[in-house]
Amino acid sequence: MTPALLSPPRLRELELPNRIVVSPMCQYSAVDGCATDWHLVHLGQYAVSGVGLTIIEATHVERRGRISRGCMGLYPDENEAALVRVVDFYRRHGNARLGVQMAHSGRKGSTRRPWERRGEPLPAGEETWPTVGPSALPFDEGWPQPAPLDAAGLATVRGAFVQATRRAARLGLELIEIHNAHGYLLHSFLSPLSNQRADAYGGSLANRMRFPLEAFDAVRAAWLAERPLGVRISATDWVDGGWTVEESGEFGRELKARGCDFITVSSGGGSPKQQVPVGEGYQLPLAAAVREAAGLPVMGVGMLFDPAHANRAIEEGQRDLAAIARGLLHDPHWAWRAAAALGGEMSHPPQYIRGYLSSWLREQRAGSSGA
Numbered sequence: 073m074t075p076a077l078l079s080p081p082r083l084r085e086l087e088l089p090n091r092i093v094v095s096p097m098c099q100y101s102a103v104d105g106c107a108t109d110w111h112l113v114h115l116g117q118y119a120v121s122g123v124g125l126t127i128i129e130a131t132h133v134e135r136r137g138r139i140s141r142g143c144m145g146l147y148p149d150e151n152e153a154a155l156v157r158v159v160d161f162y163r164r165h166g167n168a169r170l171g172v173q174m175a176h177s178g179r180k181g182s183t184r185r186p187w188e189r190r191g192e193p194l195p196a197g198e199e200t201w202p203t204v205g206p207s208a209l210p211f212d213e214g215w216p217q218p219a220p221l222d223a224a225g226l227a228t229v230r231g232a233f234v235q236a237t238r239r240a241a242r243l244g245l246e247l248i249e250i251h252n253a254h255g256y257l258l259h260s261f262l263s264p265l266s267n268q269r270a271d272a273y274g275g276s277l278a279n280r281m282r283f284p285l286e287a288f289d290a291v292r293a294a295w296l297a298e299r300p301l302g303v304r305i306s307a308t309d310w311v312d313g314g315w316t317v318e319e320s321g322e323f324g325r326e327l328k329a330r331g332c333d334f335i336t337v338s339s340g341g342g343s344p345k346q347q348v349p350v351g352e353g354y355q356l357p358l359a360a361a362v363r364e365a366a367g368l369p370v371m372g373v374g375m376l377f378d379p380a381h382a383n384r385a386i387e388e389g390q391r392d393l394a395a396i397a398r399g400l401l402h403d404p405h406w407a408w409r410a411a412a413a414l415g416g417e418m419s420h421p422p423q424y425i426r427g428y429l430s431s432w433l434r435e436q437r438a439g440s441s442g443a
Contacts, residue, residue, distance in 0.1 A: 075414040077383040080124070081392060083300035083333045083369070086246050088124035088169055088393075089419060091386060092407045095336075095373055095397040096127040096173035096249065098143065100185040105135065105145025106154035115158055118400070119166025122407035122418040122428075126168055127395075128155075130175035130251055133232040136201050137176035137257065140185045146174070146236040152243065159243050167419050171247030172240050173304065174233060174291070178257025179205035179218035179266065204229075205260050206267040206274060206283075212344045220269070226283060229257070230290045237294040246299055250291060253306040254341025258284040262323065263315040263342045281323055285330065292331050302334035302371075303327055307358040310339060310346040317361050324366025336371040336395055337362045353381060360390040371395040379410035 078090045101110040118126045131144040138145060145151045162170050181203045183191050193215045194200045204225060205218035221229065233250075240248055252258040260266040261283045267274050273283050288303065295301050307320040324335050337359035340346045348354075355374035363370040372391030375398065376382050382394045399406050408428050411418035420428040 075383050075416045076386040077379065077394060077410060077414060078416040078418070081369070083247070083302075085298035086169060086300050089167060090122075090124040090407070091393045092123045092125075092382075092410065093371060093393050093395040094118045094121075094123050094126040094168075094400055095371075095395040096129045096251075097397050097401065098129045098139065100140055100142035100187075102142055102144045105132070105138065105143070105147065105151045107144060107151075107158050108154075111144075112158050112161055115170075116161050116165065117404045119162040119168060120421045120424070121166075121168070121400070121404050122411065122420060123168050123400070125247065125393075126162070126170055127247070127249055128170070128172040128245075130173050130256075131236070132175050132177065133236040134176060134229070136204065137178070137181060137229075137232070138201075139177045139181055139256075140183050140191070141199065142185050143177075146172070146239050147232065152239045155243055159245070163244075165421065169246045171249060172245050173249045173251050174236050174240070175251035176229060176232070176257040177203070178255075178260050179203050179209070179211050179215070180255050182216060205257065206269055209266055209268065211255065211266075226273070226286075230287055233287050234290050234294045237291050241294075241296055241299075248291065248295060248299070248301050249336060250288060250301070250303045252284055253304045253336075253338045255306075255343070256341075258287060259306055259315075259342055262319070263309055265309060265311060265314045265343050277319055277322060281326060284323075285326055288327060288332065289330055300333035301331070302336060303332055304336040304338060305362070306339045306341055307337050307355070307362055308339050309342045310348050311343045314343060317358060318365075320358075320362050321365025324362050324368055328366055328368050332368060334369045334371060334392070335362055335366060336373060337391075338373050351375065352377060353385065356385050356390045363389070363391065369393070373397070379406075379413040382410065383414055 131146045132138045182200045203218040309315045352375045359370045359372040369392035371393040373395045
């Protein structure tokens with residue numbers, strides 16, 4: 073019997089080889105939004121790793137929507153052209169599916185890279201750029217004050233998501249995840265900690281959801297009907313008075329009604345005051361709650377290292393797919409290890425046949441000491 077983690081799920085017309093997903097991980101190594109050789113190697117290793125799906129890191133829809141100078145983008149032609157080589161390599165050598173996470177940093181933009189003074193905001197005069205948000209509330213002390221988006225600004229951001237979606241379609245990417253988490257622009261509209269507007273986009277839950285849902289609708293209309301579209305959310309801000317799990321369930325139901333195919337359930341990132349109980353699998357109960365409330369498949373994330381644990385979470389209905397980041401950074405062939413541990417089979421390139429513990433190799437070793 074195929075272990076649950078290794079069974080092939082289907083999202084719209086896209087069938088994945090298994091339920092192991094490379095979670096989008098910012099590499100902060102782009103040049104003016106363009107992919108580089110680093111991305112060719114980083115993403116290329118996952119093409120041959122046995123995973124079912126790789127989601128390209130947060131890829132920003134506007135230049136001002138980048139987190140840092142090193143962030144990926146999909147706004148001018150040059151960004152699109154730079155990804156062609158990466159996508160072609162991935163297609164030529166792997167069988168995993170390839171998607172992209174579309175993002176806008178909002179008030180958390182114009183920062184250093186994480187290894188440069190812990191990702192602090194760029195100081196004045198160091199090629200900074202203006203940030204935007206729902207309200208004129210900085211992320212934290214010492215951070216730039218974002219300009220509240222007016223009607224024209226909201227339309228510009230929606231249009232940027234549409235243009236990036238069309239570029240993703242031309243590149244042949246098979247899935248889009250909209251980044252609606254971690255305190256970035258769309259999440260900041262949802263959370264009352266960052267959204268203090270008095271118009272139709274602030275106040276009540278329906279109003280705070282309005283712009284994120286408008287952005288989703290715009291992407292869904294521009295995306296290919298047969299290809300899946302999902303949303304990554306922070307299920308809770310982990311701060312009193314912030315965004316809640318119950319509100320996430322309501323947001324998920326609204327997304328489902330609009331043609332959303334999955335929700336990736338993360339948490340936090342919206343406030344430096346958060347108190348997060350970090351530990352292996354700590355976000356899985358959140359994923360299970362959103363899955364039940366929204367009635368949608370969910371990707372579970374958050375320090376997932378043990379294949380047996382990952383498999384059990386799917387068997388028990390806590391999630392439908394396992395999106396893994398740190399575990400795959402540490403061990404790019406985590407999927408092979410999972411298959412061996414669970415007694416299943418995994419795709420692998422013939423060049424790596426001697427390294428993958430497949431049934432074929434076990435038989436060869438049993439029959440010949442020279443195998």
